[in-house]
Amino acid sequence: MSAQLITVILVVVVALGFDFTNGFHDTGNAMATSIATGALKPKVAVALAAVLNLVGAFLSVEVAVTVTNAVVSIQDSSGNPIPSLTADHGSALLLIILAGLVGGIMWNLATWLLGLPSSSSHALFGGLIGATVTGIGWGGVHWTGDATKLDGVVGKVILPALASPVVAAFVAMVGTWVIFKITARLGDRFNDGGFRWGQIGTASLVSLAHGTNDAQKTMGVITLALIGYGSWTDTTSIPLWVKFSCAAAIALGTYLGGWRIIRTLGKGIVEIEPRQGMAAQGSAAAVILASSQLGFALSTTHVATGSILGSGLGKPGAHVRWRVAGRMVVAWVITLPMAGLVGAACWWIGDVAGGGLTGAAAMVVVLLVASALMFVRSRREPINSDNVNDDWPEPSSVLAPGEPVAV
Amino acid sequence: MFSLFLQDAWKVLLYSLVLGAGLPVVYALGVRALAIGSAGTDAPAGAAVVRRHPVGTALATVCFLVVLAGVAVGLTYVIASGQGKMLSFEHVYPTLVPKS
Numbered sequence: 001m002s003a004q005l006i007t008v009i010l011v012v013v014v015a016l017g018f019d020f021t022n023g024f025h026d027t028g029n030a031m032a033t034s035i036a037t038g039a040l041k042p043k044v045a046v047a048l049a050a051v052l053n054l055v056g057a058f059l060s061v062e063v064a065v066t067v068t069n070a071v072v073s074i075q076d077s078s079g080n081p082i083p084s085l086t087a088d089h090g091s092a093l094l095l096i097i098l099a100g101l102v103g104g105i106m107w108n109l110a111t112w113l114l115g116l117p118s119s120s121s122h123a124l125f126g127g128l129i130g131a132t133v134t135g136i137g138w139g140g141v142h143w144t145g146d147a148t149k150l151d152g153v154v155g156k157v158i159l160p161a162l163a164s165p166v167v168a169a170f171v172a173m174v175g176t177w178v179i180f181k182i183t184a185r186l187g188d189r190f191n192d193g194g195f196r197w198g199q200i201g202t203a204s205l206v207s208l209a210h211g212t213n214d215a216q217k218t219m220g221v222i223t224l225a226l227i228g229y230g231s232w233t234d235t236t237s238i239p240l241w242v243k244f245s246c247a248a249a250i251a252l253g254t255y256l257g258g259w260r261i262i263r264t265l266g267k268g269i270v271e272i273e274p275r276q277g278m279a280a281q282g283s284a285a286a287v288i289l290a291s292s293q294l295g296f297a298l299s300t301t302h303v304a305t306g307s308i309l310g311s312g313l314g315k316p317g318a319h320v321r322w323r324v325a326g327r328m329v330v331a332w333v334i335t336l337p338m339a340g341l342v343g344a345a346c347w348w349i350g351d352v353a354g355g356g357l358t359g360a361a362a363m364v365v366v367l368l369v370a371s372a373l374m375f376v377r378s379r380r381e382p383i384n385s386d387n388v389n390d391d392w393p394e395p396s397s398v399l400a401p402g403e404p405v406a407v
Numbered sequence: 408m409f410s411l412f413l414q415d416a417w418k419v420l421l422y423s424l425v426l427g428a429g430l431p432v433v434y435a436l437g438v439r440a441l442a443i444g445s446a447g448t449d450a451p452a453g454a455a456v457v458r459r460h461p462v463g464t465a466l467a468t469v470c471f472l473v474v475l476a477g478v479a480v481g482l483t484y485v486i487a488s489g490q491g492k493m494l495s496f497e498h499v500y501p502t503l504v505p506k507s
Contacts, residue, residue: 059489150411159409163416167423175428179435186442194438198431198474205481212489279431286427287419289481292488294422296415 003357004089008229010360011094012222014101014367016249019218021108022120023053023253026214028262029117029284029304030207033277033311035388036266037192039199042257042385048200049207050255056211057247065227065235067220070156070297071125072132073140074224079235081228085136088356090228095350096128096135097225098360102367103127103343107335109374115260115268115383116331119299124217125157126339133340134347153336156297161332164287164298165306172283172307176314179275195274202281207254209288210300215250219243259383265305267392268324270312280304280311302332321392430477437470 030052031045040048065079074096075081085093104120104127111118132140145151150159183191222242226232232239266272272280284300284307291298305328312320349366350359444463480501484494487503495504 056485059486150415155412159412159416163412163419167416167420168427170420171423171427174424175431178428178432182432182435182439186439190438190442194441195434198434201478202431205478205485208482209485212485275435278434279428282431282434283423283427285481286423286430289484290419290422290426293484293493294415294418296419 002089004091004094004229007091007094007098007357007360008089008225008231010364011098011101011225014098014105014364015218015222015225016245017367018101018105018108018124019215019246019249020253020256021105021112022124022214022218023050023250024256024258025108025112025117025120025253025261026210026300027254027256027258028265029300030203030210030281032262032265032304033272033280033308034199034203035262036272037199037274037277038389039196039274039277040203042259042262042388045203046255046257046385048204050251052204052207053211053215053254054247054251056208056213057215057250058243059208059212064216064220065223065238067217068128068224069142070151071142071153072128073142074128074132074136079224079227081224086228086230089230090225091356092135093228094225095347095355095359096131097221097228098363099131099135099347099350100124100128100343101221102346102363103130103339103341105367106342106370107339109371111331111335112258112260113374113378114327114331115264116328117261117265117301117305118331118335119161119301120214121217121299121301122157122161122332122335123339124221125153126336127343127346129153129336130340130343130345131347134344134351150296157336160291160296160298161302161336164291165302165309165332168283168287168303168306169310169313171287172280172310173314175279175283176276176311177316179279180315183275192274195278198278199274199281202278202285205285206281206288206300206304209285209292211247211250213288213292213300215246218249219246222246257385259385259388260378263383263388264324264328265308267389268321269305269308269328270315270318270320271392272308272311273315276311276315276318279314280307283307283310426477426481430474433470433477434474437467437474440464440467440470 027049031049034040035042035045081093104123107123142152145155219238219242223238284304287303312318346363350363353359353362440463444460491506492503493506494501
């Protein structure tokens with residue numbers, strides 16, 4: 001087995017690892033409200049989300065080989081890696097991709113540990129941008145599009161990230177407000193029981209849309225690595241095994257649950273009742289679908305969290321925990337640059353270690369050590385399906401600020 | 408680029424308001440109609456006879472059907488876009504066309 005082959009295998013395994021974190025990081029986007037209101041039992045909710053993500057990942061036959069083009073220039077518009085990176089079975093390309101993925105995973109784990117719903121797409125893109133800056137230079141990053149379309153880091157990542165939570169929050173707020181007007185005189189039998197199915201239905205739509213969007217990103221990245229290595233040449237299709245393994249990884253991750261984030265979304269920001277849950281997920285589903293229909297890139301996480309916040313603003317007399325919401329907004333803003341820093345640092349570590357297989361191995365060791373530390377730290381205050389719905393302590397002690405975390 | 412962005416964001420907001428707030432509101436109307444239909448909690452306290460209103464039940468059915476149709480369009484969109492197609496509303500009712 002050649003060194004290059006082992007390197008590409010490491011890239012594929014780490015990419016599937018990212019897909020897995022993408023799954024559990026985002027379970028809450030769809031299911032936190034249904035879990036918080038008791039519309040679904042926690043285990044049932046995550047199982048439903050997992051199945052829908054799996055189905056979603058297979059539904060899409062669209063080719064996402066050019067996914068990195070939105071933010072960096074490591075491949076041309078047809079999907080082939082740029083020639084300067086493909087020497088020696090694409091080892092330069094593989095190093096950049098691996099560093100980007102490691103950056104994305106580490107940031108996802110750190111925010112999970114803190115129970116913060118940050119965007120997995122921003123983590124992946126941030127990691128790739130950081131790795132590209134160190135690997136190629138600032139010129140390798142695709143900052144803005146031309147005047148004819150929204151593209152690049154600004155057009156596809158930053159501007160939508162500013163707009164989509166606000167849009168989603170506004171829609172959910174309006175929906176919640178009107179629904180509460182309409183149903184103000186009804187008793188619990190109708191307001192809780194009647195909205196249960198509406199909640200489950202809208203949450204399922206969000207889950208399905210998540211599977212079709214997010215699994216594609218990892219599939220595209222793995223396929224790019226395979227093309228760089230030289231074992232795949234077709235830029236119009238994705239190898240079947242990549243499709244299967246990505247779908248399985250995101251579904252398994254989703255099933256694992258990411259309970260810390262579910263808890264923040266379902267209990268931390270606002271106390272949610274079924275009518276709000278339906279308004280929030282309905283808004284999230286509509287914003288996600290309308291945006292992809294109009295070709296407007298966005299993050300499921302920003303939309304879902306914005307919607308939940310909006311459902312708190314729209315309910316008469318609801319109490320929004322602005323401290324929690326504020327921490328969440330900070331996490332959104334710093335995800336891209338922080339994942340970028342970690343991605344850049346990883347590339348640098350890989351480069352210092354000599355590049356090639358030793359460089360890749362060094363990055364993987366860093367990733368494993370950091371992940372193990374964060375996992376061990378998480379066991380000190382475990383959150384799982386049993387205590388996910390416990391009352392939110394005031395002031396927040398779950399999200400203890402200033403705790404040192406290994407990043 | 409910023410004006411392009413505002414145009415897009417504005418359109419997303421408009422579509423989302425109609426679908427994302429509109430359909431849940433229709434659903435809420437359905438629940439309210441259902442309550443009237445079964446003369447549940449809308450009946451004044453102490454009412455001796457609880458009457459059922461078939462009109463309420465019928466209205467509720469219409470509301471839920473509208474919501475289901477909306478969800479069906481959403482689902483079709485998700486599935487179609489995965490197959491390289493998109494929904495077109497040029498004939499008012501949605502049709503599937505290849506992605507532009």
